[in-house]
Amino acid sequence: MTRVIGKRIPRIDGAVKVTGEAKYTVDIQLPGMLCAKILRSPLPHAKIIRIDTSKAEKMPGVKAVITGKDAWDVRHGFVETPRYPADQYVLANERVRYLGEEVAAVAAVDEDTALAALDAVDVTYEELPAVFDLFDAMKPDAPEVHPIEIPDIDRPYKNIGGMCANSFGDVERAFRNAYLVRKDRFESQLRTHCYLEPQATLAHYDSTGTLHVWTSSMGTFRKRMHLARTLKMPENRVHVHKSFVGGAFGGKIDLFSHEFCTSLLSIKTGRPVRFVAERDEIFSYYRHSQPMVLDLETAVDRQGRLLGQRARCYNSCGAYRGSGVVFIFLSWGFLVLPYRVPAVDYAGYAVYTNNPVRAPQRGHGAPKVRFAVESQIDMIAEELGIDPIELRLRNARRKGEVLPNGDSIRNAGLVECIEEAARVSDFQRKYSRNARGRKEKSPVKRGIGMGVSSYFTGTLIYPNSSAAVVLLNDDGSIQLLTGALDIGQGAETVLCQIVAEELGVKMQDIRVVAADTETTPVDIGSWISGLTYVTGNAVKKAAQEAKRLLLLSAAKELEVGPEDLELRDRRVYVKETDRSISFAHAITRHIRENDGDPIIGRGSFRGLKEAAIGPSLKNAKGTWSDSYAFDAQVAEVEVDTRTGKVSVVRALTSHDCGFPLNPLLVEGQIDGQVSMAAGQATTEEVLMKSGVTLNPSFLDYKVPLAADMVENGYIDIITEQYEGEGRFITKEVGEGYVSGMLAAVTNAIANAVGFRARKLPVDMAGKTDR
Amino acid sequence: MKGDKVKSSRKREAAGRLIRLIVNGEEHVVIAEDRNTLLDVLRSKLFLTGTKEGCGTGECGACTVLVDGKPVLACLMLAINASGKKITTIEGLAVDGKLSPLQQAFVEFGAVQCGFCSPGMILSATALLYENRSPTRKEIQKALEGNLCRCTGYNKIVEAIESVRRGVS
Numbered sequence: 001m002t003r004v005i006g007k008r009i010p011r012i013d014g015a016v017k018v019t020g021e022a023k024y025t026v027d028i029q030l031p032g033m034l035c036a037k038i039l040r041s042p043l044p045h046a047k048i049i050r051i052d053t054s055k056a057e058k059m060p061g062v063k064a065v066i067t068g069k070d071a072w073d074v075r076h077g078f079v080e081t082p083r084y085p086a087d088q089y090v091l092a093n094e095r096v097r098y099l100g101e102e103v104a105a106v107a108a109v110d111e112d113t114a115l116a117a118l119d120a121v122d123v124t125y126e127e128l129p130a131v132f133d134l135f136d137a138m139k140p141d142a143p144e145v146h147p148i149e150i151p152d153i154d155r156p157y158k159n160i161g162g163m164c165a166n167s168f169g170d171v172e173r174a175f176r177n178a179y180l181v182r183k184d185r186f187e188s189q190l191r192t193h194c195y196l197e198p199q200a201t202l203a204h205y206d207s208t209g210t211l212h213v214w215t216s217s218m219g220t221f222r223k224r225m226h227l228a229r230t231l232k233m234p235e236n237r238v239h240v241h242k243s244f245v246g247g248a249f250g251g252k253i254d255l256f257s258h259e260f261c262t263s264l265l266s267i268k269t270g271r272p273v274r275f276v277a278e279r280d281e282i283f284s285y286y287r288h289s290q291p292m293v294l295d296l297e298t299a300v301d302r303q304g305r306l307l308g309q310r311a312r313c314y315n316s317c318g319a320y321r322g323s324g325v326v327f328i329f330l331s332w333g334f335l336v337l338p339y340r341v342p343a344v345d346y347a348g349y350a351v352y353t354n355n356p357v358r359a360p361q362r363g364h365g366a367p368k369v370r371f372a373v374e375s376q377i378d379m380i381a382e383e384l385g386i387d388p389i390e391l392r393l394r395n396a397r398r399k400g401e402v403l404p405n406g407d408s409i410r411n412a413g414l415v416e417c418i419e420e421a422a423r424v425s426d427f428q429r430k431y432s433r434n435a436r437g438r439k440e441k442s443p444v445k446r447g448i449g450m451g452v453s454s455y456f457t458g459t460l461i462y463p464n465s466s467a468a469v470v471l472l473n474d475d476g477s478i479q480l481l482t483g484a485l486d487i488g489q490g491a492e493t494v495l496c497q498i499v500a501e502e503l504g505v506k507m508q509d510i511r512v513v514a515a516d517t518e519t520t521p522v523d524i525g526s527w528i529s530g531l532t533y534v535t536g537n538a539v540k541k542a543a544q545e546a547k548r549l550l551l552l553s554a555a556k557e558l559e560v561g562p563e564d565l566e567l568r569d570r571r572v573y574v575k576e577t578d579r580s581i582s583f584a585h586a587i588t589r590h591i592r593e594n595d596g597d598p599i600i601g602r603g604s605f606r607g608l609k610e611a612a613i614g615p616s617l618k619n620a621k622g623t624w625s626d627s628y629a630f631d632a633q634v635a636e637v638e639v640d641t642r643t644g645k646v647s648v649v650r651a652l653t654s655h656d657c658g659f660p661l662n663p664l665l666v667e668g669q670i671d672g673q674v675s676m677a678a679g680q681a682t683t684e685e686v687l688m689k690s691g692v693t694l695n696p697s698f699l700d701y702k703v704p705l706a707a708d709m710v711e712n713g714y715i716d717i718i719t720e721q722y723e724g725e726g727r728f729i730t731k732e733v734g735e736g737y738v739s740g741m742l743a744a745v746t747n748a749i750a751n752a753v754g755f756r757a758r759k760l761p762v763d764m765a766g767k768t769d770r
Numbered sequence: 771m772k773g774d775k776v777k778s779s780r781k782r783e784a785a786g787r788l789i790r791l792i793v794n795g796e797e798h799v800v801i802a803e804d805r806n807t808l809l810d811v812l813r814s815k816l817f818l819t820g821t822k823e824g825c826g827t828g829e830c831g832a833c834t835v836l837v838d839g840k841p842v843l844a845c846l847m848l849a850i851n852a853s854g855k856k857i858t859t860i861e862g863l864a865v866d867g868k869l870s871p872l873q874q875a876f877v878e879f880g881a882v883q884c885g886f887c888s889p890g891m892i893l894s895a896t897a898l899l900y901e902n903r904s905p906t907r908k909e910i911q912k913a914l915e916g917n918l919c920r921c922t923g924y925n926k927i928v929e930a931i932e933s934v935r936r937g938v939s
Contacts, residue, residue, distance in 0.1 A: 014877030017885030020820015020860035027819035194920050196824045196886040246886030247920050279825040488884030488921050664880045675923030698829035706914035709924040
């Protein structure tokens with residue numbers, strides 16, 4: 001039985017957040033702080049002929065102006081490998097490739113002066129032809145965004161920033177023997193994160209030669225690596241401090257030009273420099289989610305069993321690769337994860353265009369791939385006259401199956417997820433009733449739909465691993481030192497629970513010191529869905545080590561063996577007796593007997609122990625993740641046939657996330673993902689024309705409001721089994737549940753009105769069904 | 771860009787005037803330029819950074835404060851127009867270190883994730899409960915329509931407010 005783990009424990013930083021005490025990057029002010037602003041390219045594609053900063057530099061109040069010339073030719077990228085070397089300068093160098101690309105930065109005494117200085121920077125451009133549409137960019141005569149050749153491109157496409165190709169099984173035979181083949185194109189729009197805290201960075205280079213940085217991010221150690229490399233400084237001189245993070249959802253993981261510029265401006269001036277992005281700057285020029293066009297061909301037998309799939313994934317990654325080449329690799333994985341497919345032929349292309357760079361967003365490919373696959377599954381079910389739930393069950397992967405890349409699905413509750421989601425939502429009855437309702441008079445139609453997804457639990461990408469330290473003070477109080485950055489998901493709370501469980505103490509007995517690159521050990525970060533698994537296990541090992549030392553010391557004092565002892569309420573008890581000593585007593589004895597050594601537990605963890613590196617981005621070969629989470633989600637919608645308005649009324653998420661360490665936080669993750677998916681399915685889209693963003697505000701980019709709230713249900717599958725196996729068998733829970741929901745919504749719309757959406761967001765005015 | 775609007779007004783810095791604000795029960799006299807918003811003054815002059823700026827254009831609700839008990843977007847109100855008025859920010863809700871029932875409920879129900887919307891959200895909810903001691907779920911959702919939250923889907927926020935509603939009635 002667990003005491004703390006698995007319990008609905010409120011987050012430990014709740015009080016500082018509801019009182020306004022929590023300091024986000026935008027809240028931190030230092031004496032003598034300068035204001036930084038960034039000059040952006042007004043053209044989508046141009047040569048920079050000349051930049052004259054002399055007028056700006058002479059302006060009173062302007063302390064520094066930097067351009068690409070000051071940025072020592074350093075490039076950076078989300079991926080930096082021999083196949084995909086870094087392709088972006090931190091400040092544009094000779095050429096700009098999208099409207100809004102950073103050309104110069106200034107630091108001045110106040111915002112007005114900084115803005116006036118931007119106006120005074122004189123840039124001469126020579127405009128070049130630009131290309132914005134994905135398929136236009138692939139044509140042989142398209143304007144060239146980068147002079148880059150990927151050696152194994154299978155056709156004479158242009159502007160290919162990356163390609164991932166993989167096939168297995170006899171695809172030709174699968175299609176030859178098929179009872180039914182469906183071929184459809186699915187398009188997922190350009191959508192964005194809408195983190196509420198703007199992008200912001202405060203940098204202070206002090207006289208010891210140390211750069212202090214506060215930046216709104218998803219992991220301080222990844223930012224430190226990027227900043228150290230681009231600034232050519234050793235990592236121990238780049239101190240990234242913890243600040244609270246006002247949401248990220250994938251949008252704050254890359255290195256951003258403003259982070260480099262703010263740092264370099266501080267190095268040049270010796271003064272603290274702060275940059276805060278305006279909201280319309282974020283909408284227009286920052287990194288949104290990767291858009292996708294997926295051509296999906298599926299062959300099934302008469303019973304609807306998948307025989308083979310051909311998939312072509314096209315991604316407009318923008319003017320630089322960003323995460324595009326990872327996105328097309330992941331998309332392969334999300335295609336083959338939840339269902340058994342004996343033969344697949346996949347190719348994904350990340351295509352350069354003269355648009356802003358794209359980034360991961362919650363799910364990073366999964367929502368878009370699953371939207372396509374799950375929509376098509378329903379279409380196949382309808383054509384074959386098979387119940388859509390039954391069709392999913394026939395194809396669902398089961399415990400012990402091996403993925404095409406060799407990863408074993410050691411435990412998978414997918415079948416249970418689908419069955420329970422259908423049973424609890426009364427799916428089949430509602431599905432038939434709604435279909436009959438289409439013929440009735442009422443203008444508001446109801447629909448129910450399901451989507452299935454799976455997501456990985458961390459993989460190998462820098463920093464790859466986490467370490468942690470548990471410090472016992474001589475009064476018996478405890479500190480956990482972890483590099484984990486809580487971005488709202490509750491990382492600090494969960495890690496604190498793990499220490500409390502191991503040491504038999506209260507949450508309040510532990511002080512969590514987190515995310516400071518100078519005082520805490522390296523951490524994988526709040527992304528790639530690996531934090532609770534990787535850092536959680538590092539913390540567990542650190543706590544166990546501290547416990548071991550504590551028990552050794554207490555055992556001497558109590559004159560029993562360590563195995564006869566147990567911990568509770570900051571005391572060490574001889575089991576089944578009242579004999580005990582306090583933590584303080586045992587710790588003090590340990591210090592005395594060990595040459596002053598206090599009790600320090602160290603732990604570290606790295607997933608994929610057999611693998612030297614992560615999977616290949618070129619051909620998707622190689623192990624990917626230690627475990628996979630699964631889910632089946634049901635959406636119930638109302639469609640007003642007079643206006644085309646779709647309301648997502650209710651959702652049910654049936655999921656296998658391993659053992660949920662804190663169900664309250666797990667539910668919070670599901671709520672957020674369901675809401676995000678409902679928005680992405682029905683209203684959200686960044687509209688662009690010729691590189692210009694047409695709707696750069698919350699008024700024109702509609703995220704769900706409180707009135708759009710979806711009533712949520714949750715079913716946690718096979719929890720007890722994981723508890724039996726060991727309570728820290730956790731899987732990811734922060735990203736995968738956007739994915740099933742998207743198709744659940746579009747399938748529900750099809751159930752309500754017979755309209756089959758092949759494009760997101762659903763536009764009922766553009767009916768294209770059949 | 772928001773900055774564009776203020777660019778030409780730099781030479782008018784002398785146009786600052788003394789204003790008196792009663793913030794969380796304390797009187798403050800500050801010099802404010804005519805163009806300064808209440809948000810600018812709270813955050814940059816009084817260092818009350820609990821009030822957040824998410825957009826600066828009145829769309830996200832993160833800067834919601836109470837002015838004479840009514841919810842107001844501090845980024846759209848000029849500081850000079852707040853002169854003499856009673857302003858409540860998130861820093862003013864807890865009494866003697868004890869969280870208000872709404873603050874407490876937000877923590878307990880998991881209504882807080884990243885927390886950036888929480889101050890504005892809690893103040894909008896506080897204003898709602900002043901007006902209406904037992905709002906329905908729909909009324910709660912309506913009252914929060916001006917406060918964006920991207921983390922929670924609003925579910926636990928609404929539950930937290932409902933728990934306080936029940937406590938009150």
